[in-house]
Amino acid sequence: MKLIIGNKNYSSWSLRAWLACKQSGLHFEELTVPMLGEDWQHVQTSSEELAPSHGKVPILWDGEAVVWDSLAIIDYLADKVGRDRFWPKDEAARAMARSMVAEMHSSYLPLRRTLPMNVRKRIPDAPMTDEVRADIVRILTLWAEARARFGKGGPFLFGTFGAADLIYAPVVSRFLTYGIGVPGFAQAYMQAVWEHDWMQAWIAAAEAEEWVIEQYEIPEKS
Template sequence: MLQLYIGNKNYSSWSMRAWVLLRQAGIPFDEQYVRFDSFDSQSEFKRTMATVSPTGTVPLLRDGDVTVWDSLAIAEYVAEQFPDKALWPKDKAARAAARSICAEMHGGFTALRGACPMNIEADLAEVGKIVWRDNAGVRKNVERLCSMWSHLLAQHGGPLLFDQFSVADAYFAPVCMRLKTYQLPVPGEIAAYVERVHQLPGVKAWIDGALAEKDFVPMDEPYRAER
């Protein structure tokens, strides 16, 4: 059976992508949880991950003697191994678009990711107001998200970015968490998409796990001293 190494569900956006993809697609896997403490080379997290990963990061997928690290590589590997799940759109042009927006997310949106780290448990609306007021990069990132999602929802008819669930929805699920946690302003159609993503069974299962952790990792919460 596949083994998926992940960090804290409350904080680990990279882990969420791979976990939600597998869970929502109904692909069995064993979850290997490695708690965040710090990313120092001598931390428990880094020492644990160093035994299985060449990069010492999560997520990491093991399939027998095959090891796949990086969330986008995991998505490609899983889609290749389970073609019946149609994790990428079947249409060539749609598939190219889906891969492009996932790559864009993978290497971009740095202002949003930096100013609004994922924290599913928290209500950070007040932090979000300050970020929205003062951070032009975040506003630009959200504008791009809204433009992208609006176009795809209109083109493919919804309810998800490419009609049916795909890698793209799993890939943007952590962004949906951020938009909700920080209450960043988005148009109604975008808020509705965010809510539909929240209601996906695989996403709900991840959220339930995040809320059950009851963990506080100070390095992931620079805006407060305790939960």
């Protein structure tokens, strides 16, 4: 398998797909395509490997099979290795985990636009709108419910590391970057995600990158 991703410092969806590949336990090759560089548009339009996704990352190639979009990649890999590797076995827990993953996939646009992922930086007192605050409250509410109802088996949302955690990992990064104040249970959860071996490997690679995307370096003004 080959996973094509964007800059590790900035690409939240690439992080999700990369963590999904790690979670699968399958061997994969990774290829980083620097986003928004001088030749980015040329790469998007000319690369045969990016053609199925119209130049977007991440995209996973597995022989003749090609999968793009992080959620589709999670589902594809879960089908290959067994869904229990990604999703809770308990029916009620699995229902909530799927719903939380789907909501992260389709929602929280104010948070994404105002507080872009930037693994390397720390930007305290970032500009905040009511819409962003509402997104943060909603996410913390879901985290609290998942931990209280289904998190007894470990430090992650549903006990053991799974699809919900890898989907919310970029949110953990954002909360740390912008100094978002969170309650104690969320601090403990974020620490567990941040200190996970796979996250530490991603963070080290992000910090070693030389690419800088200026529009993601300065938070959007409110």
